[in-house]
Amino acid sequence: MRLAIEEINNSTSLLPNITLGYDIFDTCHELLYMEAAFHLVSETQASTVIAVVGPAISEMTMLTSRVFSLYLLPQINYGANDLIFAQKELFPTLLHMVPTDEYQVQAIVSLMEEFHWEWIAIVGSNNKSAQGTIQRFISVAAEKNICVSVQGIIPSDPLLSKKIINEIVRSIQLSNANVTVVFSEENGVKEFFRVVTEMNVTDIVWIASDSWSVLNDVPTVSSIQTTGTVLGLTTKLIILSQLKELIQQAIACTAQNSSRNSPWKNGTGNWSLASSPCNISSDTLKLLVDACATRTPFYTYSAVYAVAHALHSLLQCNSVSCHNSKIIQSWQVLSKLKEVNFTLRDNKIYFDNNANPSTGYDIITWNWSGNKVIFKTIGQYHSGQLTLDKTLIQWKTPNNTIPFSYCLKQCGPGQFKSDKGTYLCFCLCDDCPEGTFQNQSGSSYCFPCPDDMWSPAKSKACYPRTIQYLTPDDPNITALLIASSFGMFSVVCCMLIFAIKLHTPIVKAAGGKLCFIMLGSLLISISSMNLFFGKPNKTICLIRQPLFAISFTTCVSCILVRSFQIVCIFKMATNLPKAYNYWVKYRGPYVCVCILTLVQCLFCSLWLFHSPPTFTARNDLSKNETYVQCSEGHFIGLGMVFSYITLLCIACFVFAFLGRQLPKHYNEAKLITFSMLVFILSWVCFLMIYTTTDGKYISALQMFSVLTSVYSILCTFFIPKCYIILFQPQFNTKDHFQSVIHKYTTRNKSVK
Structure with missing residues (x-):
């Protein structure tokens, strides 16, 4: 955020002669971030706060957004993606820089369709967000004739966790589903894969949600590479090279400057480097620098730029100056935010009618080199379209062939997939009724015969009708x-x-x-x-x-x-x-x-x-x-x-x-x-x-x-x-x- 603010303030074309200031608040506790929310809306009344960026956690965003919506204070989140945020009537002032779980569900279903997987298992954390996403996924998948054979919940109680996960994994094995979707947080998914490796489960395709697909700690689970192939979704990775330099500069320690004062000071709203604390270990320094390579910084960066472009439009700025000298209200900024459309670091930034972002998902796979994992990008899901390079995937199958995951029973000619299964699954077979036929295997429906033809039950073809009328033989x-x-x-x-x-x-x-x-x-x-x-x-x-x-x-x-x-x-x-x-x-x-x-x-x-x-x-x-x-x-x-x-x-x-x-x-x-x-x-x-x-x-x-x-x-x-x-x-x-x-x-x- 600081990088974006300094670039905007130093720009002579975006907001000339306008200086942006900011406040940063801690969100480590509910009391702190709610206190910050009420402080910001009080500042809104004084027309000093015109937009809020963050927080990154869904629970925090839900609470703060309800406060901000009362004052029409625009809020741009860069990490919260809970399914509930798709209900715009509940969050009218909330805009997203990352896709919501509704978009993630659509992306995973498209991935299933791409590989013709129709018999799957699904596992999720024991929280409201994950369970809501799972139910939405089951509903959308059923519309595409994709069946959920097993649905498991990873308990939050460590004492119950291993026993229940054992039952879930055993159910997955019995179901013969070769694809499992996992919606879980880091701790839950690590415990899940520990049990999977202990039960010697192999050759499964694991679909990772964006909450754990690129976490470095999950691949450290012992023998996880033997469990099968991991495909996942994650927000698009865009590296900010200047951010690394800024962090290195901010935390530079010298022997002469070992003050415990804050490395930044907030005077008139502009932040400037002062002194930085010494005695920072090399490991801590590495963590801070590695944070530049994560996916969050760019979306925080682009959120600030979105506000700047909204102000540019609202203040009627040109390359020399801004003409509108009136006091800016937060609701005016909200209106202009929904209209922004600009290019940032070769990426189009805009919001659709539901305040969702223009960015989509990267499709990644885990490629192993010994015990080291490489998060390899193999495609994208953007604007409802899936593009994949399947040759980059390392399948755990002979000849690297795509695994199949079909129903327990393949319906033969004269039959169709029944809707009597679990979760609207079509994995039982019914005979085609009289007057219909099906000449192929594995179909979900039967074709009606033409009016001048008929067929018996379970028919592979239609036959000409006999023409009847009253005859003297009667x-x-x-x-x-x-x-x-x-x-x-x-x-x-x-x-x-x-x-x-x-x-x-x-x-x-x-x-x-x-x-x-x-x-x-x-x-x-x-x-x-x-x-x-x-x-x-x-x-x-x-x-x-x-x-x-x-x-x-x-x-x-x-x-x-x-x-x-x-x-x-x-x-x-x-x-x-x-x-x-x-x-x-x-x-x-x-x-x-x-x-x-x-x-x-x-x-x-x-x-x-x-x-x-x-x-x-x-x-x-x-x-x-x-x-x-x-x-x-x-x-x-x-x-x-x-x-x-x-x-x-x-x-x-x-x-x-x-x-x-x-x-x-x-x-x-x-x-x-x-x-x-x-x-x-x-x-x-x-x-x-x-x-x-x-x-x-x-x-x-x-x-x-x-x-x-x-x-x-x-x-x-x-x-x-x-x-x-x-x-x-x-x-x-x-x-x-x-x-x-x-x-x-x-x-x-x-x-x-």
């Missing part, structure tokens, strides 16, 4: 086809009988030539059943429902017109003779049938225009089959078409009721009521099933509804008349019909 369809064939035969027979006996009274009473329209429409209706089985296509889907609806509407319209006509003849012909004459003259029955049928054609057109039936392939009805069928479009379209037929049936009920007192051969109220009721019930049942369920036999259910509709009219209207024509010809004479009409007329007159 017993249900066979039965329906036999019934429809018999129905078509019956309709044709009725047409022949009615054609031969066209001029007989029974045929005329049934409607005469109108009966052939009815029978023709019934024949078309029952023939439409052939469109409901077999492999469908777009055309079939479009025409099959409208074909039945229009043809059956024609038949029901004929029954309605015939019922209306008979009621008119017997009840209204005498009262409205002119209307009856128009009805006969202009072929009223045929006109009405055409109009009623055209209305149905209009409904069908609207249905086909807005929501037409479509050809669909269903894969959800069977695991290995694709069922092709027709989807009827929106329910409203189908419902509108059949609602119209139902309305005509209700009209038939009304006229059948009005004609319930007519002569025997003209009174068919019961038969018409029964046939219309059968039609309504069959299609109401179909629509209810169609809207609430779905399945392979929906088309078969439609065929059944068509069949019952045709048979209801055929059996109640035409077959009884054919029976009279063939087996009771005495009732098919003019005399018989005249006698029946005469009885009806006589009965009505007597009633009046």
Whole structure:
């Protein structure tokens, strides 16, 4: 820090005509550093303190930062990296010159990914900081499918330490994990490796956190070089050569100057060399000089320069002078600190949006030369990118090959890594479920089959689905086809009988030539059943429902017109003779049938225009089959078409009721009521099933509804008349019909 202050004060361009002063406080005890913190915030009120550098310990930084944040006093730490510091809402004025443990976790996980290590152990100290980092590491590692097989805690109690570490090391050996991450302080990690060497553990890759990766005391553990390869993270090493000269100059001893006064004196805030204490041993001198080669000095140095550059911006300095003469507030410095971006000793210095530094980590390995260790830099982790020179690593394996650390079990083809393991590990194997496949080993997931393919469980490939549709081979369809064939035969027979006996009274009473329209429409209706089985296509889907609806509407319209006509003849012909004459003259029955049928054609057109039936392939009805069928479009379209037929049936009920007192051969109220009721019930049942369920036999259910509709009219209207024509010809004479009409007329007159 002193080196940076003197360089800045001697600079003519950074802060010209501005002299920086500083106070140094001891942090060896909580009372001392908290007293210092409160002293500094009191000085902040007087606008003499504008920034704080340090302390280097996480616990100290947590406490002091909470005090400084109340006064918006910026604090730059050069050593504390606890995971909690990533929560900026708790530490709004804290900035970092070294990365936090969150960044370290990301770096170690990237290292695991680089070497494809996915089955590891993790050990940490028994303190809140280490345990928080371990839990964060487990969470981040799980997202990358890296499994923690063993998690151990090194106890702080020396009496329990060796026993528990023995259990941890034994668990690591049993887990077959070849990589172990160690988050620990110096004392804990030394005790851990003493046990490791005693248990003769070898060929393990040890991942060292930055807290011990370059400590000189850890490699002194006996036989530690036999335990395996050590890879570690550490902050970037940048040597300040001028610092060595400054220390040597400050502690120079002469025989003539042996005063016990402080080597520095603090006058007006500027520190200058005075005298230095004599009797400093050569070992102490070596320790002080070696401190220049550690990683901490540069980050303290750069923290001071960051404050200077913030002041340079705040005071609007140029190469000659600084123009802003106003009193500087600490919150103003904090704002400018977050914006600094400069180069110092060929290193870019700036802070990101979370106040984290621009510096990253060096990746080091321990290379051994006899019993001497060399901390060899083999790569860097910076801005989320890992770069490595793997050739510099000395692996404890044959031919210096990279060790592997995989799951206990390698999943084979047709399997995937399960998430049922410990800590979200994927080291158990599950079979690929139906409809998925995996043709490689060691995969974490299964691929879904395409829509037109399927696969059984634990499959290595997908197979084409079998195309299924209703065929005559199905017993249900066979039965329906036999019934429809018999129905078509019956309709044709009725047409022949009615054609031969066209001029007989029974045929005329049934409607005469109108009966052939009815029978023709019934024949078309029952023939439409052939469109409901077999492999469908777009055309079939479009025409099959409208074909039945229009043809059956024609038949029901004929029954309605015939019922209306008979009621008119017997009840209204005498009262409205002119209307009856128009009805006969202009072929009223045929006109009405055409109009009623055209209305149905209009409904069908609207249905086909807005929501037409479509050809669909269903894969959800069977695991290995694709069922092709027709989807009827929106329910409203189908419902509108059949609602119209139902309305005509209700009209038939009304006229059948009005004609319930007519002569025997003209009174068919019961038969018409029964046939219309059968039609309504069959299609109401179909629509209810169609809207609430779905399945392979929906088309078969439609065929059944068509069949019952045709048979209801055929059996109640035409077959009884054919029976009279063939087996009771005495009732098919003019005399018989005249006698029946005469009885009806006589009965009505007597009633009046």
